């Protein structure tokens with residue numbers, strides 16, 4: 001490919017990728033499959049790798065996250081980022097509307113009602129149609145430049161369509177979708193990392209990351225609610241607070257229209273009302289519907305629609321007078337704290353769990369709540385016997401938010417930090433911040449059980465029949481102390497287990513034998529190395545080819561592996577240097593587990609769910625390529641039909657090409673196919 005060809009192709013691919021991103025994320029009507037999108041993206045990546053001068057800041061390839069940064073630089077906001085006054089009752093809402101009527105001297109005032117998204121405020125600036133920077137609120141005047149992190153948000157356009165103002169500064173909220181948040185917490189737990197308390201904390205923590213590659217793997221998203229600058233050139237920022245940018249939208253309704261035109265995602269539910277009754281009706285309806293939104297909301301924001309009216313009403317030093325937030329009461333319940341149990345996790349972390357008098361909250365009966373850690377218990381002064389307020393905050397498991405101290409009788413008992421592990425009695429170890437308390441005993445039966453459960457779990461070695469109860473029995477009977485012991489089990493040793501007939505023992509041994517063929521990334525994940533989740537495990541194996549190469553790698557070599565940063569690399573390095581772990585690995589190797597990636601067998605599931613037809617002259621015999629497709633989870637079929645996902649076409653392809661065209665089946669060159677893998 002010549003430089004000129006590459007320039008043209010890269011420009012074409014970028015435009016196409018921007019278009020498909022918009023169709024997928026903003027308009028929710030994708031035209032191509034995820035795989036086809038990835039193929040286009042990879043082709044662009046390949047071109048940019050070969051011709052680095054063609055990389056542009058708005059290239060969709062830049063979303064994967066650039067190199068880590070030292071710290072955030074500061075950005076001065078062109079228009080200060082203010083906050084909103086809060087109201088908590090309908091009476092206060094009516095008072096707000098009366099103030100509007102008085103201020104504007106008329107009865108009917110058109111207002112817009114939007115959800116108050118519970119995330120992190122952000123200001124995003126485009127100049128000459130290209131994303132210039134994204135900044136957090138900071139102190140309202142200056143915020144952190146989080147552009148590199150914001151770029152990883154798939155729904156955030158890196159370039160604006162030509163038919164809207166090319167200088168545009170929009171205000172919005174970065175959030176983590178409820179679903180993505182739950183998944184992230186599961187992953188964190190399985191990588192031995194602490195869970196985030198709620199989606200807002202997860203969002204704030206993610207935006208503050210100095211390594212955009214980590215951010216790219218977290219499911220951040222964004223909604224916009226304001227435009228403070230919308231001018232044809234960069235010289236004329238707004239002199240006002242909000243939707244009153246000169247030459248830009250003249251009302252909040254026009255703000256919404258311009259956001260839509262610019263491809264900036266706006267709130268899913270928006271109401272209009274021109275009376276106090278109308279406002280209250282909208283607020284109540286939003287409260288009903290907000291559970292269905294993909295993001296957490298903690299209220300409604302009511303804004304006067306017209307910019308002229310907004311200007312007339314003005315602002316205090318802190319907040320505009322033309323807008324207000326109505327905060328919903330979080331769903332809470334009061335109940336009695338009966339006891340505090342201590343759970344021991346895989347990393348030895350001791351987590352206090354509140355046992356509660358059962359109480360009904362947000363659709364279910366609750367009898368447990370998380371207390372997160374002992375520092376929190378001390379901070380909130382929680383005691384056994386207390387009447388406590390519990391709340392569901394984005395988590396399925398509720399949290400204790402506060403204690404009703406006025407209801408104390410004096411019989412409540414403090415919850416001391418445990419000096420010893422409640423299971424094995426070893427003196428505990430506290431981290432530097434005094435937050436996490438750990439049982440340091442690697443042989444603590446609870447820690448051993450958690451570690452084995454993780455090793456056998458579906459996401460790791462996937463050994464059927466080795467769930468919590470069997471693992472507990474095996475450990476308690478001293479048959480198993482570590483993962484390698486599992487492979488020494490036989491029918492005789494298992495005969496004494498409860499509820500295990502000869503058939504289930506046979507199945508268990510079969511599952512164990514079969515697990516030896518599991519791909520090595522499952523083993524790496526199953527080892528339970530701190531900070532190594534499924535994604536890191538897969539990338540490590542892809543990069544190093546096998547467990548031994550990972551074990552031999554220096555910290556520096558580890559950081560050269562994509563996605564492995566300054567925190568994860570030392571953790572991996574230390575794990576493999578521990579003699580106990582080295583001995584475990586030796587025994588697992590001797591037991592016959594798969595340590596190296598086989599080039600053909602079960603390489604990945606990258607092609608899962610796709611059906612391929614091969615045609616024309618390819619660089620390898622067809623059967624070999626078919627094996628490769630199967631190894632990556634795809635299916636291969638002999639003829640093109642409606643079920644075909646891709647036609648892999650070599651030179652001199654014949655009639656199958658015509659049939660694929662007729663049926664709209666994507667045609668892929670061998671080069672593209674290799675790139676997909």
Ligand code: IVH
Pocket residue numbers: 081082083084114115116117118120121122172173225226241242301319320323325
């Ligand atoms: S308007 C002049 N609209 O709430 C301030 N804010 O408490 C204009 N927020 O910092 C803010 N959803 O981060 C507005 N639909 C919405 C919002 C919203 C969430 C956040 C925003 C702001 C905070 C104010």
